[in-house]
Structure formats: structure tokens, C-alpha cells
Amino acid sequence: MSSNFLLYGANGYTGTLIAKLAVQRGLRPILAGRNADKLEPLATSLGLEHRAFSLDNSVAVDAALGDVAVVLHCAGPFSKTSQPMVEGCLRTKTHYLDITGEVAVFEAAAAKDAEAKAAGVMLLPGVGFDVVPSDCLAAYLKAQMPLATHLALGFTAGNMSRGTATTMVEAQDKGGLVRRGGVLTPVPAAWKTRMIDFGQGAVLTTTIPWGDVSTAFYSTEIPNIEVYTAVSESAYRAMVASRYLGWLLGLPIVQNLQKRLIQSQAPGPTDAQRKEGVTRLWGEVSDSGSSKRSRLQCPEGYTLTSMTALAIVTKVLAGQGSVGFQTPSKVYGADLILEIEGVVREDIN
Structure with missing residues (x-):
């Protein structure tokens, strides 16, 4: 070989x-x-x-x-x-x-x-970026609290590439996903919110069906997992609206139009944007009476x-x-x- x-x-x-x-x-x-x-x-x-x-x-x-x-x-x-x-x-x-x-x-x-x-x-x-830093953060926190029953992860991200945007378009009518009692469980889009401090003050975040809902369970065996991302108020409202417009967002004609618009945009962040960008992650493990939290600061996502x-x-x-x-x-x-x-x-x- x-x-x-x-x-x-x-x-x-x-x-x-x-x-x-x-x-x-x-x-x-x-x-x-x-x-x-x-x-x-x-x-x-x-x-x-x-x-x-x-x-x-x-x-x-x-x-x-x-x-x-x-x-x-x-x-x-x-x-x-x-x-x-x-x-x-x-x-x-x-x-x-x-x-x-x-x-x-x-x-x-x-x-x-x-x-x-x-x-x-x-x-x-x-x-x-999907899912090395968050997976490592989950495993680190699990080691700090071996009997943890709940894991929450959060992240902030910058500009997306056309490929990432296309993947999101294809999933926008699918709603959310968490792990509950060890089982992948569908939930509405933007199901829960919480304020998370990634190191620069608390910001609004909401749940999304990020990969760690799957992988963190295999890495940590923690049965209850949620993943949050930082969002603006307008983006959060749009995500909530998608609960009622999923049938429309899933139509081929609507998805094809969105994909054409994506292809008309820049391929992804510029070299300058990537050089200046920072990715921040936050994690929390908890049991019935205590919790532990940690953060990561990393280079820009791509x-x-x-x-x-x-x-x-x-x-x-x-x-x-x-x-x-x-x-x-x-x-x-x-x-x-x-x-x-x-x-x-x-x-x-």
C-alpha cells in the first residue's frame, strides 16, 4: 500500500x-x-x-x-x-x-x-471542525465527571462555504435532533435556547442537529446530549418559522432555487477572513447535583x-x-x- x-x-x-x-x-x-x-x-x-x-x-x-x-x-x-x-x-x-x-x-x-x-x-x-474540537471537549469533560448524565455543547462559527450552505438547505425541513436516554430523538427546529458565554459575554444560542448528538454518545456514553449554536434574534425567529414551513422548504423547486443562489456566491471565506477568524466552543457536563464547564478557542472553522x-x-x-x-x-x-x-x-x- x-x-x-x-x-x-x-x-x-x-x-x-x-x-x-x-x-x-x-x-x-x-x-x-x-x-x-x-x-x-x-x-x-x-x-x-x-x-x-x-x-x-x-x-x-x-x-x-x-x-x-x-x-x-x-x-x-x-x-x-x-x-x-x-x-x-x-x-x-x-x-x-x-x-x-x-x-x-x-x-x-x-x-x-x-x-x-x-x-x-x-x-x-x-x-x-465537525467534530474534532467538540468531540475532544466532550471527552475531556466526561473525564472530569465520569458519572455525568447530561452533556451540552455549544459553538460559534463564521462564514460558510457553498458546500456547507448546500448541506444546510437539504436539511432545513428536517427539524432538530437531540439524544435523550441514549436514543436519537427528533425535536422541533430551535427547540431550546440558552445564554452561553463563549468567553466574550453571554450570547443567545439554540439547539441544532449537530454531529455530536451522534458522536459524543459513542465517545462518552453520556445518554442525554444537546448541541447549541450562537444565533441572532432574526435567525432564531427564522428557525422557529421553519417548524411550520417545513413542507415548503422541502419542495425540490424551493431547494433548487436556494442552491442556485448559493452557487452564485463566493466559494467560502476569504484568506483574510480565515486568518482573522476564531472558532469558540463551550461544553457542560452535569448530573443531578453538580456540573463542570470548559471552553475552547480555536482557529477559524475551515x-x-x-x-x-x-x-x-x-x-x-x-x-x-x-x-x-x-x-x-x-x-x-x-x-x-x-x-x-x-x-x-x-x-x-
Whole structure:
């Protein structure tokens, strides 16, 4: 097997950031995606090999993965693209990583745990901002309170890429999701609110169906989990309104219009915005009588995704991993996030 990795979705916004950072760090990823015409300019500029293939063609997938050790899958929406790539990795005995934050993708990977172990393959979705920092924060807090029964996580985020925005459009009619008594439980959009201090004063946050509703349970075994994001008053009202407009927001004609509008916008944050941006996370564990809280300050989200994804790729290439379905903190520990430059953890109890 190769000592390097295949980066699928390399010509997308986040994929391109990862490809460029990989080269800066001395890695030689094979750039991959569906469209050779879009891949070739990037590959040429970076002096890298490229492979074009569709995930709909299992023969082509197997041929492309046959000589690589690790796939870093960056082509969303992952609810549509992860399954064929995971299946290809299982067939070719290739370790699978992705940058998803979609609950359904995490749960589907968890359901493949036995198959992955039989194939000697690690399935580790969520190696970016979704969900490395929050997963590590959850595991850190669990260690502080081993008998915790409730976990709440919160985050602030900056500008979105077109891919992230498209994923959100496709999920906007689905409502919210929490974990209650160990079970994933649907709730209305913007189900609960709370004021959270991420380090600069308390701000309004509301629940969203973030990936940690799935992954934090596997990492901590805490049965009750909620994830909050900072929102403006107007955004919160729009989310509440979606409870009653879900039927409309789910119509193909409405979603296609929104997606066309998204494609007319910039691919994602500019270099200057990413350099200046900061991602802040907050976490709380509690039982019937006490609680503990901590915060993280991290680089901007897409920069952070590039850094955490490559940190994990490097570990897997070095033989550091565990077969089967994994979460970042399960296989690399709660302090994994502290290996990333610019990350600061703070206890606030």
C-alpha cells in the first residue's frame, strides 16, 4: 500500500485548502474527484497526481483506491456521497476519513463497525471542525465527571462555504435532533435556547442537529446530549418559522432555487477572513447535583478543518489508529485538539 493518501473532493473549497496545506507540510496526496478538468489545474499547480472517477462506478472506485492507504473524503453532501466511498474502502481495505457533520452519516458508519473490523479498516468520519474540537471537549469533560448524565455543547462559527450552505438547505425541513436516554430523538427546529458565554459575554444560542448528538454518545456514553449554536434574534425567529414551513422548504423547486443562489456566491471565506477568524466552543457536563464547564478557542472553522484533518491523516499513515468505527477522541484522546496550533482550553468552573 502507498504511504500517502487520496483526497476526494480536492477541487472543492475545503478540499483545495487541505490540498495546499498538505503540500506545505510535505505530504503528497493524490487529488481526486468526479471532474478531471477541474482537478487538473489544481494538481498541476501543486505538482500532484490526480484521478477522476465517479462514486457511482464501484469498479472505478476500487481501481482508484487499490494502492492507497487512506481516503480523506471531502465531497459533500455526505448523506449522498459517503456510502459509496465507505463501501469502496471496505472492499479495498482502505482506511476512511471524512469531514462530515451529518448525524445520518455518523450513524451509518457506526452500523458498519463489524464489517470494518473484519476488513481491518478504520472508519473515522468527522475529522474536521465537525467534530474534532467538540468531540475532544466532550471527552475531556466526561473525564472530569465520569458519572455525568447530561452533556451540552455549544459553538460559534463564521462564514460558510457553498458546500456547507448546500448541506444546510437539504436539511432545513428536517427539524432538530437531540439524544435523550441514549436514543436519537427528533425535536422541533430551535427547540431550546440558552445564554452561553463563549468567553466574550453571554450570547443567545439554540439547539441544532449537530454531529455530536451522534458522536459524543459513542465517545462518552453520556445518554442525554444537546448541541447549541450562537444565533441572532432574526435567525432564531427564522428557525422557529421553519417548524411550520417545513413542507415548503422541502419542495425540490424551493431547494433548487436556494442552491442556485448559493452557487452564485463566493466559494467560502476569504484568506483574510480565515486568518482573522476564531472558532469558540463551550461544553457542560452535569448530573443531578453538580456540573463542570470548559471552553475552547480555536482557529477559524475551515482552517481548523484543514489542520485537524491532516493531523489525523498523518497519524493514520504512521500506523496510529484502531479498526472499526471510531470518533476522534476515542482513538486519539481528548487532548488531540491541543496538538493543533492556536487552540486553547479553559476550565470555567
